[in-house]
Amino acid sequence: MKVALDAMGGDFAPDVTVAGAIEAVSEYDIKVVLVGDRQRLEESLKNKRYPSERISIHHASEVVEMHEAPSAAIRRKKDSSIRRAIELVKKQEADAAVSAGHSGVAMATALFILGKLPNVDRPAIATIMPSLTGYFLLIDVGANVDCKPENLREFAYMGNAYYKAVFNAPSPRIALLSIGEEDTKGNELTKESFKLLKNADINFTGNIEGKDIFSGNADVIVCDGFIGNIVLKVSEGLAETILKMLKREISDVTTGKLGYMMIKPALRNFKKRTDYSEYGGAPLLGINGTCIISHGRSSARAIKNAVRVAADMAGKKVHETIAEALSRDAGKHPSAKEEISHAKG
């Protein structure tokens, strides 16, 4: 497997992205194409030890900055590292692309260059989150803010295929995020989506409430991108807030400092277990190719993991599985397909 890495994307690029690539090729049987300014990348690689036949450079003269609008970046920066990386996938010179750069631009570029899979109306961004017993996938987390029930059905199929492949789970439990477990609970979107999911060819376990998403009772949790983004951000914000508050309270009690020293290894383990970088980034699902969008603040370890997961996804042909599942579903529900084409037209 060969992964095209947008080496210039991310807050600590290119040194950290290059370090992540080196870790990946040293640890796994994967090749990485570093996409970006050749001179800068050669500098970054200098004096490093790695299996040199596994890392190559593909020159790109431009870098998309974080403040640029996706449409302008696509129009103007035709030689950007992010675009060149995705083009390598299109030309089948790489099996997958990874970028820790501007996520909106990465998504728009992937859509523009690779296109959508047949029967997909809306590609989605999924994210892996830690639960009490392992990990779950939340889909969509920001690509689509106003959704129709058909979109949520697509998300369910996409999440199902991804989870199966990446976690080797034969039958992931798919749940719909809502405000009550009964099928009558929810808003218009979820009530209609519930009916579609019940009849979809997946292991649908019904609605899941906000309080239960971290329980480990569902493997894939489906929602529209507005809610998904808010749930993701609220969770990140709350986890940080709780740790800050605990630290403050601990330093306020007499025995706190000593106690803190004693539980420090446990805090470290906790942070490791809940570290987003274990799965390296958010897969963009529903496009005709494999693309992973990593956090701007990705560490070398996060980049390494993103490269591994991207190679894994490409090897297991997750996007083809999604296309097959949606094509079977479209055969069963021709009206849903028509509705989608209608909405597109």
Added chain:
Amino acid sequence: MKVALDAMGGDFAPDVTVAGAIEAVSEYDIKVVLVGDRQRLEESLKNKRYPSERISIHHASEVVEMHEAPSAAIRRKKDSSIRRAIELVKKQEADAAVSAGHSGVAMATALFILGKLPNVDRPAIATIMPSLTGYFLLIDVGANVDCKPENLREFAYMGNAYYKAVFNAPSPRIALLSIGEEDTKGNELTKESFKLLKNADINFTGNIEGKDIFSGNADVIVCDGFIGNIVLKVSEGLAETILKMLKREISDVTTGKLGYMMIKPALRNFKKRTDYSEYGGAPLLGINGTCIISHGRSSARAIKNAVRVAADMAGKKVHETIAEALSRDAGKHPSAKEEISHAKG
């Protein structure tokens, strides 16, 4: 001030509700009418010490169970404790009502008996949540799952009036929950709502992202009831999960147990600071009267606080302030009012 307490509502009723009433009348200059089965309540009061002129009993022969549907409960249980409590407010024999019973039934009954305030399309449930620096109000958290922008404007006015009164804040900072700080970020509902809030007679500070809601940067956070409920429940679930995971990690390291003993007072302080029961429950805003819905698992302390806040709200005439603000707003935006009447018709 006299508060009608649904003494039969809640998981630990009536003993805990009665205990909460006793705490409230002992601590504050408030009278409480315990509404429920007279014999059972007299039993619960027996041998307790309290200023007896401040507690009275209003008999109600029925209790609404947690599994009952609001419409059926209203139709069939005309002598329920929850209904009788709210009727006392309607008849001006009490200034406010508090119930820790079935929240859906409490809301539907309050709406049915007390009615909506003029210019209110959708009453809302608000909830107080802890932040890094104090508390913020999230509105709506479940009463309205599908909203129009006009509803979010109403929620903003209601939250503003409530926060001003209960926290003695002259100009609460009102923010709109969305997926980006710029006014162009969000879904259709929030983008339209942003325009209305910008022109509303409140201290609107713009969009707030999920990651920042606990930062203390906003006093009132406005959203539709579906999102609000999910944010509330995700937060409760995540806080519990983090504490469980931390405990597990702590007990897994050698020095953990001793360290845990040493930080225990800090954990206690943390729990106290983040305790929902400090404000006793969720005010139902937009109805023609004062009504607080408490958590089913409310402790005596939570009931005491709910009674205190209910008396405070009634004394400060929060519902009249809301009516005035919305009437001024309707005068400024007659089209918005028309749109609402149209939607109702």
